[in-house]
């Protein structure tokens with residue numbers, strides 16, 4: 150068992166696979182490897198057109214020349230210095246933009262029924278630019294805060310805004326929100342229907358501004374910046390109002406189109422009643438590729454041995470365990486090796502918008518992203534445990550191996566919204582993300598991994614990987630998938646969960 154997961158990781162994390170960047174040759178080779186493993190296990194191809202693959206169409210946008218950004222007050226046009234006064238992200242929906250529009254301050258820029266946030270209420274944003282504080286008001290659970298932060302473009306677009314400029318809720322950073330908006334390139338998928346992944350339909354741009362620019366935007370405003378900031382700092386929602394200056398933007402894009410595959414294999418269920426339902430075991434196969442800025446002689450390859458060759462290896466191991474058991478699952482089990490997770494959960498979000506099985510029939514999903522088998526883990530963590538009973542299957546399976554289930558070790562990080570299961574959750578699929586837990590030395594090992602190797606070239610095969618621990622994790626993943634596949638009842642959302650109410654209103658609930 151240890152030999153098999155070791156073989157998978159050693160292949161996938163080899164320098165020859167060049168860091169498995171989405172759209173790069175190394176990732177294509179990795180995808181072929183996974184497809185070949187699926188075939189050898191007797192799985193059915195479950196991609197598009199009878200193949201093992203779902204090929205995701207991507208677009209990468211960069212600026213051609215420098216954007217021109219201006220603040221306009223009356224007859225005065227004031228050019229903003231790009232990169233220091235303001236920054237705008239390249240567009241994947243328009244090759245060339247010429248925009249000039251009024252700005253409206255919209256507080257935090259959040260709309261949410263559960264918390265009764267309605268920052269756009271009473272404001273006319275049609276064809277205008279929303280100016281919102283970055284982040285979220287104090288006091289929200291971290292997962293909710295992370296979710297709402299990520300949805301701000303959608304909220305602005307839904308209100309009719311054509312652009313979103315974020316401003317810093319505090320005044321002590323001269324750079325303001327410029328850095329967050331200074332992305333040299335933006336990648337997103339664009340599907341056959343013209344839909345996009347992380348780009349909100351109708352929102353034409355997103356920009357950040359420095360503290361000095363923010364001050365200028367609020368010159369002569371109905372309320373002072375100091376006052377609305379004080380309200381925000383107190384956890385309140387300052388009411389919006391129109392700003393005096395207008396904002397103008399002119400830029401040109403270079404686009405590069407490419408594709409990258411997800412790999413999908415199916416073990417068909419055999420129970421006459423349950424086999425139409427599907428349980429998903431998934432992980433991302435891609436990593437960061439090759440560092441284009443590495444100096445000659447330096448290691449330039451992001452091998453991603455733990456992130457996420459190790460997760461894929463344990464997913465394959467779970468598949469092997471199903472076959473070895475000689476007992477097919479009752480529900481169908483779909484294995485997915487996603488692409489472009491590292492570019493913003495893009496492969497999984499594409500699948501969630503272009504699913505290869507009807508989403509209603511997906512009973513639940515377990516996402517395997519970055520186990521850290523550098524110690525003998527004795528517990529696992531299921532992010533999303535408060536939201537659905539998928540986590541109860543995790544706990545049941547763990548118990549059969551003498552493993553415990555630990556609490557979220559880093560609640561401040563909002564991890565639940567930061568990996569590939571999240572786009573599925575947004576479509577109503579009960580899902581969890583698994584990590585190895587903090588017990589038995591895990592805390593120190595995780596801290597060191599984040600410090601020294603995570604998203605660095607050192608996440609490679611030189612790490613002291615305990616192959617027996619990784620094999621054990623593979624066995625656990627099998628038992629979790631088996632539990633979910635064979636349970637009489639499919640997982641349910643948990644009563645009172647924020648995400649349950651958001652994505653699955655009216656569906657049956659489990660008691661907390």
Ligand SMILES: [Zn+2]
Nearest residue numbers: 456457518519
């Ligand atoms: Zn990862």
